[in-house]
Amino acid sequence: MDNHENPVYGGIALKKVLVVTGGSRGIGATTARLAAAGGYAVCINYRHNEAAAQAVVEEIAQAGGKAIAIAGDVGNEDDVMRLFAEVDEKLGPVTALVNNAGILERQMRVEEMDAARLSRVLTTNVIGSFLCAREAVRRMSTRHGGEGGAIVNVSSIASRLGAPDEYVDYAAAKGAIDSFTIGLAKEIAGEGIRVNAVRPGVIYTEIHASGGEPGRVERVKAGVPMQRGGQPEEVARAILWLLSDEASYATGTLLDVTGGR
């Protein structure tokens, strides 16, 4: 490298410790598997689905990687603080965070949405990302004696395109994640931490069934220029690139992974 200025991790052999929130299935589980294969020690956070989280841990162990699973609701401050303290103890200080945990509630028009629903959607998607990023920054920032690191927030293309099929609360939550990504990236750019987001289009995971519309991918993909839904691996690879030193000059970036939408 023509090294006029050291890149963020220049000369420092970081021990790679990754926390993936919502890592028990879908995009999070795939990210955890690929990261472990790439040498990260991985903490798989989940909310309810312990059996699925343990299955990912075992799969990683069988492939020769290192992973642990820790339960916790990302929207609950005590749970998040306990999660990161346990990671310190079991894996060492975190150097990478993927804020992936997210929920999509069932399709509903705006007139029908109540405050309790808005609170659930914003708490998991937005407050969860904020609280986990805060704990990561407390450990990674050079301002606090850390060695730097990287954060990737999992947003959605709904933040840019809206949610014409009646998930406006979800679109609003993801819009907040985009703004949070840009703002936080600038705030801590001089402290060795890069912050970026991926904005997936429609990806084959269980989240669509939780939205009450199991065939949603098939319906939405008609409007995708590449004429197909995406696979979790196609998002996970973008996340891992943003975490890696290959992306050493990228911060505050919102990377669309949408098949051209």
Ligand code: NDP
């Ligand atoms: P899934 O529904 O397949 O998985 C969601 C994961 O998040 C599960 O591991 C779940 O844990 C966990 N989770 C949910 N709520 C919480 C919480 N409060 N605390 C901790 N963990 C929680 O989702 P996807 O893989 O599809 O989605 C992952 C991310 O990607 C989300 O942020 C989603 O909004 C985003 N996204 C997805 C798209 C898609 O088409 N699939 C498109 C654009 C964005 P448990 O198993 O224990 O319930």
